[in-house]
Amino acid sequence: MQVIDLATMPLRDMNATLQAQGAETNQRAWEIANPRGAHAIAVGLDAPIAVRVAGSTGYYCAGMNQQAEITVTGSAGPGVAENMMSGKVVIEGDASQYAGATGHGGLLVIRGNAASRCGISMKGIDIVVEGNVGHMSAFMAQSGRLVVCGDAGDALGDSLYEARLYVRGSVRSLGADCIEKEMRAEHLAELEELLSAAGSDAVAGDFRRYGSARQLYHFNIDNAY
Amino acid sequence: MSDTDKAGAPRTDPIQSGTFTRPINAEIRRAAATGIYDIRGGGAKRKVPHFDDLLFLGASMSRYPLEGYREKCDTDVTLGTRYAKNPIRLDIPVTIAGMSFGALSGPAKEALGRGATLAGTSTTTGDGGMTPEELGHSDKLVYQYLPSRYGMNPRDLRRADAIEIVVGQGAKPGGGGMLLGQKISDRVAGMRNLPAGIDQRSACRHPDWTGPDDLEIKILELREITGWQVPIYVKIGGARPYFDTTLAVKAGADVVVLDGMQGGTAASQDVFIEHVGQPTLACIHGAVQALRDLGMHREVQLIVSGGIRTGADVAKAMALGADAVAIGTAALIALGDNDPKWEADYQALGTTAGAYDDWHEGRDPAGITTQDPALMARLDPVEGGRRLNNYLRVLTLEAQTIARACGKSHLHNLEPEDLCALTIEAAAMARVPLSGTDWIPGQTL
Numbered sequence: 001m002q003v004i005d006l007a008t009m010p011l012r013d014m015n016a017t018l019q020a021q022g023a024e025t026n027q028r029a030w031e032i033a034n035p036r037g038a039h040a041i042a043v044g045l046d047a048p049i050a051v052r053v054a055g056s057t058g059y060y061c062a063g064m065n066q067q068a069e070i071t072v073t074g075s076a077g078p079g080v081a082e083n084m085m086s087g088k089v090v091i092e093g094d095a096s097q098y099a100g101a102t103g104h105g106g107l108l109v110i111r112g113n114a115a116s117r118c119g120i121s122m123k124g125i126d127i128v129v130e131g132n133v134g135h136m137s138a139f140m141a142q143s144g145r146l147v148v149c150g151d152a153g154d155a156l157g158d159s160l161y162e163a164r165l166y167v168r169g170s171v172r173s174l175g176a177d178c179i180e181k182e183m184r185a186e187h188l189a190e191l192e193e194l195l196s197a198a199g200s201d202a203v204a205g206d207f208r209r210y211g212s213a214r215q216l217y218h219f220n221i222d223n224a225y
Numbered sequence: 226m227s228d229t230d231k232a233g234a235p236r237t238d239p240i241q242s243g244t245f246t247r248p249i250n251a252e253i254r255r256a257a258a259t260g261i262y263d264i265r266g267g268g269a270k271r272k273v274p275h276f277d278d279l280l281f282l283g284a285s286m287s288r289y290p291l292e293g294y295r296e297k298c299d300t301d302v303t304l305g306t307r308y309a310k311n312p313i314r315l316d317i318p319v320t321i322a323g324m325s326f327g328a329l330s331g332p333a334k335e336a337l338g339r340g341a342t343l344a345g346t347s348t349t350t351g352d353g354g355m356t357p358e359e360l361g362h363s364d365k366l367v368y369q370y371l372p373s374r375y376g377m378n379p380r381d382l383r384r385a386d387a388i389e390i391v392v393g394q395g396a397k398p399g400g401g402g403m404l405l406g407q408k409i410s411d412r413v414a415g416m417r418n419l420p421a422g423i424d425q426r427s428a429c430r431h432p433d434w435t436g437p438d439d440l441e442i443k444i445l446e447l448r449e450i451t452g453w454q455v456p457i458y459v460k461i462g463g464a465r466p467y468f469d470t471t472l473a474v475k476a477g478a479d480v481v482v483l484d485g486m487q488g489g490t491a492a493s494q495d496v497f498i499e500h501v502g503q504p505t506l507a508c509i510h511g512a513v514q515a516l517r518d519l520g521m522h523r524e525v526q527l528i529v530s531g532g533i534r535t536g537a538d539v540a541k542a543m544a545l546g547a548d549a550v551a552i553g554t555a556a557l558i559a560l561g562d563n564d565p566k567w568e569a570d571y572q573a574l575g576t577t578a579g580a581y582d583d584w585h586e587g588r589d590p591a592g593i594t595t596q597d598p599a600l601m602a603r604l605d606p607v608e609g610g611r612r613l614n615n616y617l618r619v620l621t622l623e624a625q626t627i628a629r630a631c632g633k634s635h636l637h638n639l640e641p642e643d644l645c646a647l648t649i650e651a652a653a654m655a656r657v658p659l660s661g662t663d664w665i666p667g668q669t670l
């Protein structure tokens with residue numbers, strides 16, 4: 001295991017070191033010590049490496065991740081794994097607002113709670129939150145899946161496109177154009193797969209599914225407010 | 226109708242209201258019939274104080290000119306000198322503004338790249354992501370980072386020559402974008418991860434940051450991802466130029482792009498285009514003043530856009546303190562947008578060449594703002610690139626002509642002192658004296 005101590009190595013060097021790892025690297029396990037809430041930790045990675053951040057992070061940890069598996073042992077600040085393309089990011093604590101924003105792929109797992117706007121504008125990423133999510137989660141979510149094992153706050157899935165949302169607990173309110181939908185066999189199957197990929201023991205049958213009513217897809221008088 | 230009534234008394238002339246004008250009345254009828262606001266492309270059409278309201282003084286007894294065709298008058302500009310390891314060096318200070326693929330056709334993007342590359346300047350992507358057409362034909366390509374993040378990915382981010390974070394656009398400061406279903410072809414839909422054929426909205430606010438303190442961290446993240454190699458621009462609409470520029474610089478911008486209200490858009494509400502934001506002329510002084518107050522003028526470069534049409538506009542914007550300008554609408558016109566040669570087609574659409582602005586409908590006779598294969602084929606990207614290059618050269622030659630007449634060996638040496646204003650409004654907005662006086666409104670004599 002390679003250890004990078006952020007107390008002594010500048011952020012720039014830490015990211016440059018991790019970004020320099022290629023597909024062939026034999027240094028596949030990394031630990032970042034003393035993250036102390038720094039911003040932009042382990043961003044722009046693109047190699048099949050495992051990075052364990054020992055502590056809590058500031059904004060945009062794991063931003064635009066490709067391939068790498070990044071674990072934050074503490075909590076993550078705003079925009080964790082924003083625009084992730086592939087790979088896996090696990091937050092063992094809580095995540096602040098905009099977790100997984102605009103993500104195009106990969107899996108984001110949050111063991112604690114996620115604040116507001118979790119999965120905002122998501123474009124293919126899968127997000128599994130073991131706790132609750134705050135208001136406006138999955139706002140304008142385009143594609144991908146958001147799984148919430150706890151409760152969802154106000155206006156879940158507002159202006160939703162084609163993302164699929166699964167919530168086990170209560171939903172405070174649904175946003176514009178978001179409706180509850182029938183849970184069919186294929187949904188149970190994909191949910192089981194997601195839960196197992198996230199290492200969650202929640203039971204798929206306990207969830208409800210939400211999606212777009214597709215009533216805002218055409219710009220007309222009733223939609224213009 | 227006779228001039229007299231039945232009793233032989235003279236009639237009053239029928240007088241059209243200056244308030245309820247024909248266009249206003251037509252809009253009221255249109256609104257009454259449809260119940261939805263008018264959407265269109267282009268920029269503000271109303272007349273606002275503009276560069277035409279400024280004049281250059283030229284040389285005289287106290288200033289001597291440079292020889293028109295012989296003496297050197299340089300035009301190069303370097304953008305992004307503040308933090309980027311690789312600033313962008315352009316031969317001319319006129320860049321091509323960000324215009325989305327989706328709004329524009331693939332061949333139009335290619336033509337913009339070709340023309341800009343021939344002229345030694347940069348092009349810019351737009352909402353919807355980077356296309357092979359523009360990447361393949363643009364020697365220098367600026368990648369826009371927009372609220373929608375359609376097509377955003379680290380690979381394209383890293384192959385761009387600069388990143389432009391779009392906070393606002395002059396046509397609609399505070400507004401998002403829209404692209405109506407007619408233009409959402411399978412290709413456009415695929416790039417945006419959305420179903421084909423639906424009307425789509427681009428957010429007006431970034432999904433993962435709000436305010437300048439967050440932006441500072443966002444810029445840090447983008448620099449960390451791109452290894453501090455490329456310049457980061459911040460594009461703002463002409464709203465509060467002094468404060469917006471100050472905050473953009475504070476957040477770490479290498480370059481500020483300032484877009485005034487005449488700036489074009491692919492599709493917005495007409496009410497937004499015409500009634501929100503300040504004229505380009507009124508925005509420049511505030512932005513330049515902000516840079517000066519921070520000791521950052523020329524350190525952080527300023528690109529001005531919104532209604533740039535001629536070399537005189539280029540020279541005036543630069544004399545007021547811009548380092549470069551960007552063009553959108555004018556570049557499209559150079560490619561053939563609104564060309565009278567398509568008049569019959571414009572008529573069939575209920576409009577006329579020069580007035581056509583329903584770019585969102587995707588039926589552009591000139592084949593530029595469309596995704597319809599038959600219409601797209603009307604634009605030859607090679608010929609379009611040639612025309613754009615010609616036009617960019619003329620802009621540059623014109624600006625040089627003026628600069629030499631003012632005795633300047635580089636366009637950047639133009640200064641407010643070279644200018645006067647034709648109207649009190651323009652004098653007040655641009656902070657140059659009213660012609661024939663030494664009076665700048667708002668400044669004590």
Ligand SMILES: Cc1cc2nc3c(=O)[nH]c(=O)nc-3n(C[C@H](O)[C@H](O)[C@H](O)COP(=O)(O)O)c2cc1C
Nearest residue numbers: 322323324325351352488489491531532552553554
């Ligand atoms: C067809 C079209 C599409 C545009 N798309 C974008 C865009 O995607 N992103 C953006 O920041 N600005 C966009 N703009 C605005 C331009 O970048 C630029 O600010 C404006 O066109 C400058 O004003 P001008 O048209 O008067 O030259 C667009 C403009 C036009 C005309």
